[in-house]
Amino acid sequence: MSALLVLERIGKSFGGLTALSDISFSVEAGEIVGVIGPNGAGKTTLFNVITSLFPPTEGSVRFDGEAIAGLPAHAVTRRGIGRTFQNIRLFAAMTVEENVMVGRHCRTRAGVWRGVLRTRGEREEERGIRERTRELLDLVGLPGTISGQAAGSLPYGHQRRLEIARALAAGPRLLLLDEPAAGMNEAETTEVFDLIRRVRALGVTILLIEHDMSLVMRACDRLVVFHFGRKIAEGPPAAIRDDPGVIEAYLGAADGVADA
Amino acid sequence: MEWINPYHLQVASFVLINVILGVSIYVTLSTGQLSLGNAGFMSIGAYAAALLATKYGLPIPVGIAAGALLAGAAGVLVGIPSLRLSGVYLAIATLGFGEVVRAVAINWESLTGGAVGIAAIPQMGRVVLAGARVLGFSPGSLGMKPNQFISLTVFLILLAAAVLTVAFFLRLGRSRVGRAYAAIRIDEGAAEASGIPVTYYKVLAFSQGAMVSGLAGALYAHSTSFISPSDFTYHRAVEILVFAVFGGSGHILGPVFGAAFLTVVPEALRVISHYRYILYGVLVVLMMIFRPQGIIDAPLLRRLRRDRAAEAA
Numbered sequence: 001m002s003a004l005l006v007l008e009r010i011g012k013s014f015g016g017l018t019a020l021s022d023i024s025f026s027v028e029a030g031e032i033v034g035v036i037g038p039n040g041a042g043k044t045t046l047f048n049v050i051t052s053l054f055p056p057t058e059g060s061v062r063f064d065g066e067a068i069a070g071l072p073a074h075a076v077t078r079r080g081i082g083r084t085f086q087n088i089r090l091f092a093a094m095t096v097e098e099n100v101m102v103g104r105h106c107r108t109r110a111g112v113w114r115g116v117l118r119t120r121g122e123r124e125e126e127r128g129i130r131e132r133t134r135e136l137l138d139l140v141g142l143p144g145t146i147s148g149q150a151a152g153s154l155p156y157g158h159q160r161r162l163e164i165a166r167a168l169a170a171g172p173r174l175l176l177l178d179e180p181a182a183g184m185n186e187a188e189t190t191e192v193f194d195l196i197r198r199v200r201a202l203g204v205t206i207l208l209i210e211h212d213m214s215l216v217m218r219a220c221d222r223l224v225v226f227h228f229g230r231k232i233a234e235g236p237p238a239a240i241r242d243d244p245g246v247i248e249a250y251l252g253a254a255d256g257v258a259d260a
Numbered sequence: 261m262e263w264i265n266p267y268h269l270q271v272a273s274f275v276l277i278n279v280i281l282g283v284s285i286y287v288t289l290s291t292g293q294l295s296l297g298n299a300g301f302m303s304i305g306a307y308a309a310a311l312l313a314t315k316y317g318l319p320i321p322v323g324i325a326a327g328a329l330l331a332g333a334a335g336v337l338v339g340i341p342s343l344r345l346s347g348v349y350l351a352i353a354t355l356g357f358g359e360v361v362r363a364v365a366i367n368w369e370s371l372t373g374g375a376v377g378i379a380a381i382p383q384m385g386r387v388v389l390a391g392a393r394v395l396g397f398s399p400g401s402l403g404m405k406p407n408q409f410i411s412l413t414v415f416l417i418l419l420a421a422a423v424l425t426v427a428f429f430l431r432l433g434r435s436r437v438g439r440a441y442a443a444i445r446i447d448e449g450a451a452e453a454s455g456i457p458v459t460y461y462k463v464l465a466f467s468q469g470a471m472v473s474g475l476a477g478a479l480y481a482h483s484t485s486f487i488s489p490s491d492f493t494y495h496r497a498v499e500i501l502v503f504a505v506f507g508g509s510g511h512i513l514g515p516v517f518g519a520a521f522l523t524v525v526p527e528a529l530r531v532i533s534h535y536r537y538i539l540y541g542v543l544v545v546l547m548m549i550f551r552p553q554g555i556i557d558a559p560l561l562r563r564l565r566r567d568r569a570a571e572a573a
Contacts, residue, residue, distance in 0.1 A: 115436055
């Protein structure tokens with residue numbers, strides 16, 4: 001079986017600054033893979049490259065066998081890669097429901113004329129969008145009663161869930177979650193963990209950036225560790241926890257060891 | 261039928277043309293693009309319709325449709341390079357476009373009549389009256405004088421055009437495309453990542469705004485029967501902008517209200533109509549200080565809707 005996502009020798013630099021260099025790894029369908037590393041290691045940059053928010057300077061990204069680097073971001077979403085953002089980027093002035101409905105855009109078709117004339121096909125499509133929206137809000141654990149509220153007025157934890165619902169609305173096969181548990185307490189983090197498991201159970205493969213080590217260790221099948229834009233380790237969580245290179249990256253070198 | 265006052269109808273007709281222009285700036289703004297080129301697109305629509313009628317004798321509806329479509333096509337051509345610009349840079353570039361159109365209209369004398377403009381454009385009301393007379397109708401049978409009938413006809417045609425334009429974009433706003441516009445306006449990057457082809461929709465909205473401006477221009481030409489480049493200066497562009505700034509650009513009713521209010525008030529207060537642009541300037545400053553979102557915003561509409569629901573209950 002070939003992997004769902006294959007990254008080969010990805011490099012990304014901004015002017016003279018190298019954010020990523022020589023990144024290669026792959027993600028199998030059905031896996032939950034964690035991307036960890038200290039701040040500034042290039043994790044979010046990696047997400048931006050995979051989703052084509054900006055193209056890699058070098059290397060290739062293959063999704064389901066197709067080279068996707070250089071495609072416009074919306075085309076990547078359409079091919080089945082969804083994402084959330086580290087700094088939540090909801091459409092704050094729109095309602096909760098509308099946010100998820102926007103996510104359904106690339107799976108629906110009604111254009112200007114069908115929208116204005118409200119043809120039967122268009123009305124059916126809208127009904128389908130609303131139905132799917134309700135299912136997704138339910139899946140991420142948001143009560144239907146808030147669907148008419150402005151997304152920006154939701155509490156923080158709800159905003160994170162809503163962003164996941166919006167990403168799922170596009171029907172992704174691979175979901176990139178950028179720090180879904182950031183700023184959450186232990187109980188909320190556990191809820192996020194449960195949600196991630198539920199999403200995987202739907203057949204969605206997950207690539208996860210997270211700083212909460214207990215969540216990462218519990219949730220992920222495999223970890224990839226970044227440091228200064230390079231991949232320094234890859235493997236099952238237990239092995240990563242004991243990897244001397246990883247410990248050094250996180251805790252700094254013990255005195256004397258670095259020079260040895 | 262004494263109450264049909266041609267002067268009032270003429271003011272009302274200008275209100276309706278300005279309402280359509282208000283919609284035109286709203287449509288591009290609804291994807292977060294501020295275009296000040298709508299006076300230019302209006303002029304393209306007006307000249308196209310006027311020339312097709314005067315030089316080629318085409319029927320008025322054909323000329324109006326052609327004027328709107330040509331302006332829309334120009335909108336695509338201007339919109340694509342303008343994608344690289346945003347905010348105030350886009351505003352400046354489109355303002356420049358409007359001035360280029362005006363310079364062309366002044367200097368291409370063989371086609372446009374230069375600074376003198378085009379006169380004797382068939383006037384919608386007169387054409388309808390002439391047609392009705394051929395069929396044996398006389399305005400007298402309705403108790404109207406010919407000039408009353410003419411003004412009323414123009415008013416009704418413009419009313420239909422304005423209502424259809426507003427209804428079109430109200431409905432579009434509540435559709436899949438409208439949601440895409442709103443998402444782009446709020447956060448382009450998040451919209452793109454959510455699967456919306458941002459470039460496509462920005463050009464679409466820009467071109468729709470241009471087309472609506474062109475429609476307004478074509479209707480204007482066939483209402484006044486005379487156009488010249490001085491009808492489409494940057495004053496006009498700023499006037500259209502003020503409709504949106506004053507009325508509000510968050511909802512289509514904002515610029516509609518702005519256009520209606522700012523057309524009627526200077527007419528009603530004849531004495532100050534000389535100072536129209538000073539009034540606009542003062543208004544913009546005051547709005548920026550006290551109500552930057554414009555008179556009509558979402559909370560106000562919600563309140564109005566609640567009041568109406570309370571009355572109904």
